[in-house]
Amino acid sequence: MAKQRPNVLVTGSPGTGKSTTCEQIAEATGLTYVDIGSMVKSQELHSGWDDEYSCYIIDEDKVCDALEDQLNVGGNIVDFHSCDFFPERWFDLVIVLQTDNTILYDRLEKRGYGQKKLTENVECEIMQVILQEAFDSYREEIVQVLPSNTVEDMESNVERTVAWYKQVLGQLR
Numbered sequence: 001m002a003k004q005r006p007n008v009l010v011t012g013s014p015g016t017g018k019s020t021t022c023e024q025i026a027e028a029t030g031l032t033y034v035d036i037g038s039m040v041k042s043q044e045l046h047s048g049w050d051d052e053y054s055c056y057i058i059d060e061d062k063v064c065d066a067l068e069d070q071l072n073v074g075g076n077i078v079d080f081h082s083c084d085f086f087p088e089r090w091f092d093l094v095i096v097l098q099t100d101n102t103i104l105y106d107r108l109e110k111r112g113y114g115q116k117k118l119t120e121n122v123e124c125e126i127m128q129v130i131l132q133e134a135f136d137s138y139r140e141e142i143v144q145v146l147p148s149n150t151v152e153d154m155e156s157n158v159e160r161t162v163a164w165y166k167q168v169l170g171q172l173r
């Protein structure tokens, strides 16, 4: 079944601005914002709590099952800090947000991350782990790597995604 509207995936290390960016794009386009982190918690799509990293151990199969119908129809903007376990066909655009490590460090510190989690997340960003994951999982043509250091960056990222969305919708109709 062909999607009626495109789906967008916004990925990147924690703190790069996924949720803020997604909320703004959702407001401007009417796409449904799907925050996987909250879903994992509220629908218990996990296999327990990881004390070391203070996070849930996500059950990827359960997440995909829970999203299947909605993503097949289309019209969603999905926010998650990992992107290699979703079916490739779900997404028409994959945005990878990137933030300079000193800025990211400050954001995660403000969020109250412990030293271990903070260092590992900043290292993940430096090593471009999510970027690599995105290029390994999706066609290069649909992956967009966007800087997310400043408010101006965010505005520009929202603007270009909204423009892309309108263009795709125009082609579908």
Ligand SMILES: Nc1ncnc2c1ncn2[C@@H]1O[C@H](COP(=O)(O)OP(=O)(O)O)[C@@H](O)[C@H]1O
Pocket: 012, 013, 014, 015, 016, 017, 018, 019, 020, 021, 107, 147, 148, 149, 150, 151, 152, 153, 154
């Ligand atoms: N491009 C940006 N410029 C300035 N502040 C930003 C930017 N992106 C995110 N932030 C701020 O950083 C914090 C983390 O953003 P958030 O959207 O929660 O990130 P994520 O969902 O990727 O973890 C928030 O306080 C947000 O306002």
